[in-house]
Amino acid sequence: MAKASALSRRTAAGKLRQSSWTQDPEGVKRDILDAARQEFVENGLSGARVDEIAARTATSKRMIYYYFGDKEGLYRAVLEAMYDRIRSFERDLDLASLPPREAMVRLVEFTFDYHVDNPDFVRMVMVENVHHARNLKASKTIAGLNRSVVEVTRETYRRGVEAGLFKTGYEPLDIHLTISALSIYNVSHRATVGQVFGYDMCAPEIIARRRAMTIEAVLGMLRLDG
């Protein structure tokens, strides 16, 4: 496939090999991580095959073990890279400048869109849950990371309550979980929903509809008159 791209150094049939290559640790690592992400996302942790990951790279299996130790180490590296990415995105949110209600809507939209746009992340989280978050536990980097979203939620909710717009008494984390649940489901359960109900959750108009409903649900939950 796209193996003969940037890192191309393989010969056609193994013969005639020019036996010349350039050192590129970072490039090789990125190449491996990329191939691994695809494979883990596609087949899960147990379902993924190291040989298959190696085949997807421009390098060899040996390098996987050289840089990542073992299969789980590689998996953990992929997981960490994904969480890093979501953290960097969260910084872009600037809700303080918006009035509470609009800020909350934007927070929901952001969360919803992030999951739609990053199905790989959703699937990795799913896989991680199947494995009881064992590798999340083992990772030092990730601990105390996602807290920031909760802080943003807390602040937005607080302002809304203060302005007399939102019902009081909720835990900010619970609000975040509600938003998460409604956002993740549409991606994580595409396959079974598609199969059982014949409903294509990839279709743009359906995604748009579920997005609107998610906003309504969250605002409805927070609304005062009940």
Next chain:
Amino acid sequence: MAKASALSRRTAAGKLRQSSWTQDPEGVKRDILDAARQEFVENGLSGARVDEIAARTATSKRMIYYYFGDKEGLYRAVLEAMYDRIRSFERDLDLASLPPREAMVRLVEFTFDYHVDNPDFVRMVMVENVHHARNLKASKTIAGLNRSVVEVTRETYRRGVEAGLFKTGYEPLDIHLTISALSIYNVSHRATVGQVFGYDMCAPEIIARRRAMTIEAVLGMLRLDG
């Protein structure tokens, strides 16, 4: 463990075996399905080991292949049994006798509680999604099954709209998916939420809180004044 129960016929150390056993096809099948469910729920499809399943039964590995063909056949059988169970539960719902709003609340409560009470089902669905619902596709039994919940949702929603209680314009299936999303998440994402936020989604008081919020969110979404 509980291996030496109803089907007990194993000798202590293999020696001294009395070489006497009774035929019990249905019992053996149930025994295998039970052991398989535990293993698949615990480790997923690829992560599950046939030898481990056999070890959990009172019978031998040979019987698994005798009755279920191969690993995937066994997995499919477990999946089908789970969907059978949820279908039988759905019959217990009698919402027609309740006013629309109360009926909707009860529907949400039922769905929420079912998932909390059947984490195995939730995990199997998760595993199935990791595998792109490939086995759901392969199963004849399951197709056109879960439709009944949607019909119940449709009818309840219709009555609510007619009574001037609910906002118009929603798809019944979308309402069901919203309820499902909020119900499933608390079970399916226990591990990662527990790890990332230190939040114990098994704790009764937290479950109760999320249950209440789920009801609020769904009713809030359906409410007229917006």
Next chain:
DNA sequence: GACCGATTTAACTGCTTGGTACATTTATCA
């Protein structure tokens, strides 16, 4: 220009694991 650690290749290994061959026992029924 030779030395050295970092990087990379190619071939290999041994255990795991899904699946099977074959013998044996149990129930059925003529």
Next chain:
DNA sequence: TGATAAATGTACCAAGCAGTTAAATCGGTC
């Protein structure tokens, strides 16, 4: 009671697969 089919136990196998060995090559340094 003895023939036959269904059910079960035991031992085994071959492929799959994570992980390794050993040697070669590269990039810099003195």
